Amino acid sequence: MQDARRYHALPSPFPMKRGGQLREACVAYETWGELNPQRDNAVLILTGLSPSAHAASQPQDDPTPGWWEGMLGPGKAIDTARWYVICVNSLGSDKGSTGPASPDPATGRPYRLGFPELSLEDVASAAHSLVQSLGIDRLACLIGCSMGGMSALAYMLLFPGTVDAHISVDTAPQAQPFAIAIRSLQREAIRLDPNWRDGQYSDEHYPETGMAMARKLGVITYRSAMEWNGRFARIRLDSEERDDQPFAREFRVESYLEHHAQRFVRRFDPASYLYLSRASDWFDVAEYGEGSVMQGLARIHLSRALVIGVSTDILFPLEQQQQIAEGLQAAGAEVEFVALDSPQGHDAFLVDIDNYSAAIGGFLGRLARTSSAG
C-alpha cells in the first residue's frame, strides 16, 4: 500500500505577499477521480486551519477515512466518478506542505519563527501553482471551507479567470473582531506556555498546555451552545473518570474538551498554528476593494456560486456568508445562498453531512449537467 499524498515543488524562490521568499518549498496534495481530456472537470478543495490534504480515503493507496469522508467519493456529493478532485494542504501547514516546522534549506533546522510572514494569499498562490502544474487552466469549481473559504476568495482575487464556479462553506470575507479576539487568545495561550520559548520548543519541551488551551477554546467556538444543551446538558463525570485535583473536571462537557485537546496537541505544529491563525486574522477582501468588502467581491467573476452558512456559527456568522453571496451576485454570478440551521455551529460542515451533501451535491450536479463534464 502506498501513501496517496503527492508533492508539488513550488517555483524557487517563491515570493511571499508580506515580504521574504521560500526556497525549495512544496505543497502536499491528493487527488481523486480522473482529469478528463478537456481538462475541465477539476474541483479544488482548500481546507480549514488544521486538516491535511487527505479529505477522503483512497481505496488503492490510503483507506484511512479523510476529514470530509462523507462528502467526497464515487456517488457522493463531490462525486469522484465525475470530477477530478484535488485537495491541497495549505502552505504553512505541517501536513506535508512547507511550513514553520519544515527545515530551512539555509540552515537545515526548522524555520519556526524564521518562516516568513504567511498570508492566505500565499496559501492561494501555492495552490494555484499546483493547479497549473497539473495542466489545468480553469477550475470547474473551487471549494473552500472555513479558513479555506478565505483562501479561495484570495485565489479568485489573485487569479481572475481561473475559476468557473465556487462553493463557499462556513467562511467570511474578512475576520471580524470577535473571531480576531478568539484567535488572539488562542495564540496567546501558546505563546505564554513556558515551553513555547519563542518558537524554540522541542519534543521534550513542548507547549502542550498552551496548545490544549488553544484547542479547547477552538472547540468551544467551533460548536454551538444549542448542540451542547442537548448533548451534554449538566451530565457529571462518573467518579472513576475524575481526578482528585482541586477544581478538576466534573462535567461531561469538560472531559469532551479535554479529549479533543489531547487528540490535537501533539498532532499540529504550534508555530504552524500561530502562522495560519494570524493569516486568518489578516485576510480581508476589502483590501481589494478600496476598503469595501462589496467592492472587493465585485472583482470576482464567476458563472455560478453556492454560498453555505449556518445560523449557529459564532466564529463565521451567517451575515458574513450572506455578504459573500450578495457580493458575488452583484458581480454577476448566479448565486445560491443556503442558510442552514444545523445545531453544530461552525463545524456543521464536518458533521451535518446530510444537509451539506444535499446543497453541495445538488449544486455540483446542476453544474455537471450544463458543462462538458456532465
Add this chain to the structure above:
Amino acid sequence: MQDARRYHALPSPFPMKRGGQLREACVAYETWGELNPQRDNAVLILTGLSPSAHAASQPQDDPTPGWWEGMLGPGKAIDTARWYVICVNSLGSDKGSTGPASPDPATGRPYRLGFPELSLEDVASAAHSLVQSLGIDRLACLIGCSMGGMSALAYMLLFPGTVDAHISVDTAPQAQPFAIAIRSLQREAIRLDPNWRDGQYSDEHYPETGMAMARKLGVITYRSAMEWNGRFARIRLDSEERDDQPFAREFRVESYLEHHAQRFVRRFDPASYLYLSRASDWFDVAEYGEGSVMQGLARIHLSRALVIGVSTDILFPLEQQQQIAEGLQAAGAEVEFVALDSPQGHDAFLVDIDNYSAAIGGFLGRLARTSSAG
C-alpha cells in the same frame, strides 16, 4: 471622609452547604436611603462574580462611582429616596467579605484552597443573615444580576416568604454546558499558570498571566460580536502602541482585551475567582424540583417579578431568562418579561443603562404605588 462599607458578622460557626463551616466570618455591605418605620421598603442587590458592595457612590462617605452608578441613587431607577437599598459583597469574594483570601482564624494565614467548598446557596444564606440582622423580615424587592441572579434564586428557594418582588437580570436557573466550558477554561488558565502553585501564590509569585487569560475570555463572552463589529471593526493599533514581539497585538480589539485584563489582574483574588466561578457552574434550580427547572421555580412564591435578558448574551442566553419568567409565572407571580436587543451582550445591564433603567425603574415605580412604600 469615611468608607461607606460596613460589615455583618455571620453566626459562628456558619455551616456551608457542601460541608465544612466558617468561623468568625462576615459579609461586607453598603446601604443607600432609609429603612421606613414599617421596614417594608428594603431592596437587596446580589451581584455578579466580581463586583463589590459599592453599587453606587455615597455622597457623604464615598463619592467614588459604583458599579451600577447610573441605576442607583435619588430619582434614579432604583430610587434611594424611596427605597432602602442594600448591596452585599458575595460570601467568598474578596471585597470585604470572608473568602479564600481571608485569614483562616485557625491558622492566621489565608484560607486559599483550605476554604470550604462554596455554593451560591452559601452566598444567599450569608446575604439573608445580613438582611435579618437589619431587622427586615421581608424584602420589598430582591434584585440579582448575572451570578447574583442565581444567588437570588437560591435565596428565594432557601428562605420562602422573605421576598415580595424580584428582579432577575441577565441570569440563568442553571449553568448550561457552553457557560460551564467557558468558566472551566478560565479556571484552567489560572490553574496552569506556574505561579498558581495550587493556591500558594504570593504577591511576588502571582498567577498574572492566568488571571489575564481568564479575564480576556470573560470579556469576550460578556460582550457581543455585534457590538464589536461597530466598535472595533478591523481597526489596527498605531505603531507606537505595538511592541515588536512575534505575534504581538495588532488590532484594536486585542489591546481592548489587554486593557481589561490589566485592570482586573491584581484586583481580584485568584482563589476567590475559582471558588465563585465553580459555584456558578454548580448552581441548579432543578435540584429543588426533582430534576426539573420548572418544578424548582414552582417553589418560589412572589407577588411580582421582572425578568430581563438580552438577545446578544451568549453566556446567559435569552431562553434561560424566558424559562425563569415562565417558571415564576406558573408559580403564581405576576411576571413582566423584558427581552432587550442591546448590542452589548451579557454586560448590557452595566452599559445600556437607558433600557435597563426604563424596565427596572418602571417596575419599581409600579411596586411603590401598590405598597406602603409608595
